[in-house]
Amino acid sequence: MWITRNAETLLRRMARQFPAVLVTGARQSGKTSLLRHVYPRASYLSLDLPAHAEAAQTAPEQLLEHYPEPVIIDEIQYAPSLLRHLKVRIDRERSKHGRYLLTGSQTFPLMQGVSESLAGRCALLSLHSLSRAEILAAGRPAEETAYVFLGGYPELHVGAEPELWFPAYVATYLERDVRNVLRVADLQEFNRFLRACALRTAQVLNYSDLARDTGVAPNTARKWLGLLQSSAVVALVEPYWGNRTKRLIKAPKLVFLDTGLAAFLAGFRSAADLFASPYAGAFWESYVFGQIVRQAAARGETGLPTYWRTAGGHEVDLVIEGGGRIRAIECKHKERPDNADVAGLRALEQAQRELVTEKIIVCRTSAPHKLADGTWVVNAADLLKRT
Numbered sequence: 001m002w003i004t005r006n007a008e009t010l011l012r013r014m015a016r017q018f019p020a021v022l023v024t025g026a027r028q029s030g031k032t033s034l035l036r037h038v039y040p041r042a043s044y045l046s047l048d049l050p051a052h053a054e055a056a057q058t059a060p061e062q063l064l065e066h067y068p069e070p071v072i073i074d075e076i077q078y079a080p081s082l083l084r085h086l087k088v089r090i091d092r093e094r095s096k097h098g099r100y101l102l103t104g105s106q107t108f109p110l111m112q113g114v115s116e117s118l119a120g121r122c123a124l125l126s127l128h129s130l131s132r133a134e135i136l137a138a139g140r141p142a143e144e145t146a147y148v149f150l151g152g153y154p155e156l157h158v159g160a161e162p163e164l165w166f167p168a169y170v171a172t173y174l175e176r177d178v179r180n181v182l183r184v185a186d187l188q189e190f191n192r193f194l195r196a197c198a199l200r201t202a203q204v205l206n207y208s209d210l211a212r213d214t215g216v217a218p219n220t221a222r223k224w225l226g227l228l229q230s231s232a233v234v235a236l237v238e239p240y241w242g243n244r245t246k247r248l249i250k251a252p253k254l255v256f257l258d259t260g261l262a263a264f265l266a267g268f269r270s271a272a273d274l275f276a277s278p279y280a281g282a283f284w285e286s287y288v289f290g291q292i293v294r295q296a297a298a299r300g301e302t303g304l305p306t307y308w309r310t311a312g313g314h315e316v317d318l319v320i321e322g323g324g325r326i327r328a329i330e331c332k333h334k335e336r337p338d339n340a341d342v343a344g345l346r347a348l349e350q351a352q353r354e355l356v357t358e359k360i361i362v363c364r365t366s367a368p369h370k371l372a373d374g375t376w377v378v379n380a381a382d383l384l385k386r387t
Helices: 008-017 031-038 049-056 060-065 081-090 107-117 132-137 144-149 162-181 187-198 207-214 220-228 259-266 272-277 282-297 339-353 380-387
Strands: 020-024 043-045 071-074 100-104 122-126 234-237 253-256 306-309 316-321 325-329 356-362 376-378
Touching: 008 020, 008 031, 008 122, 020 031, 031 071, 031 100, 049 060, 060 081, 071 376, 081 107, 132 144, 132 282, 132 380, 144 272, 144 282, 162 187, 162 220, 162 253, 162 259, 187 207, 187 220, 187 253, 187 259, 207 220, 207 282, 220 234, 234 282, 253 259, 253 282, 259 282, 282 316, 282 380, 316 339, 325 339, 339 356, 356 380, 376 380
Parallel strands: 020 100, 020 122, 043 071, 071 100, 325 356, 356 376
Antiparallel strands: 234 253, 306 316, 316 325
């Protein structure tokens, strides 16, 4: 059963305006399925196959001749030199659009190759795992806490068993991406690092603590976390800097983009266990962040929300900037927030009085309403309608 992706409209628009489109995202987020669904008559070349990847390196023109346009080229990061040959072909018929539909899993190296070879010729689309809204629109069950625990990887919503799928996914990721990119000798060590990161989702990042807890050097922790970020597994959320706010925490927050993967790595085996644990609030914040990011990516919007925290302890989970104004958002895994939950929002409003246009608490309320100070209390679905 196909679950319609919100990015389909954006993908079609891009392919009508650019010779090439590159869809990036984490492994198994549905990149190839999206392209093959939207363009069922396109030819298909997978560089995931070693023979094809080698041919792309040694005989690229001959390889491309075997695949009529439009062509889907899967996992382009395995043969980045092929981008130069695509550029030559594109420039021969610059006005012809939608010719090359590419996928890739490691964002940073790909962006460098695209900027060098296909600048102005290739549109970029970020695809995350399924949002809760996409699953609900397909008529499939997605109770909120169940979604936070399971996450949005498409295979899990069309029949795959989580207790079998997640171990295989992590093993494949370790064996292929990590060994190929970083040449990690001790995969168990990296596995411990993954689990330590999962337990830190939605927390301010301290490389020294992370390295100490996993038994690696801080520089190694930075390198490994960079791989997770470039593979679209995690995001590093930067602090918001206001003109009048001097003493801010400078470190980014670490957030897993799929809460299901984070829950598996953190050792939770049911939604009940997760939400009975001290990590419930952090996973709820990661969930809200992830849904905002998914909606923005499907619209082609770049940039991530930021967060605000002072050295004195005031904090706002998410800050969304736009048009010279900011929306301040707190994430609370409860049904009825109270005045104590708006302390950080009030502090940011006082520090940036002329910029804060809306204060919001995202929780499990059944109906949007306002607190006495004007703070909106909404659920995650209502927030997305307002964003």
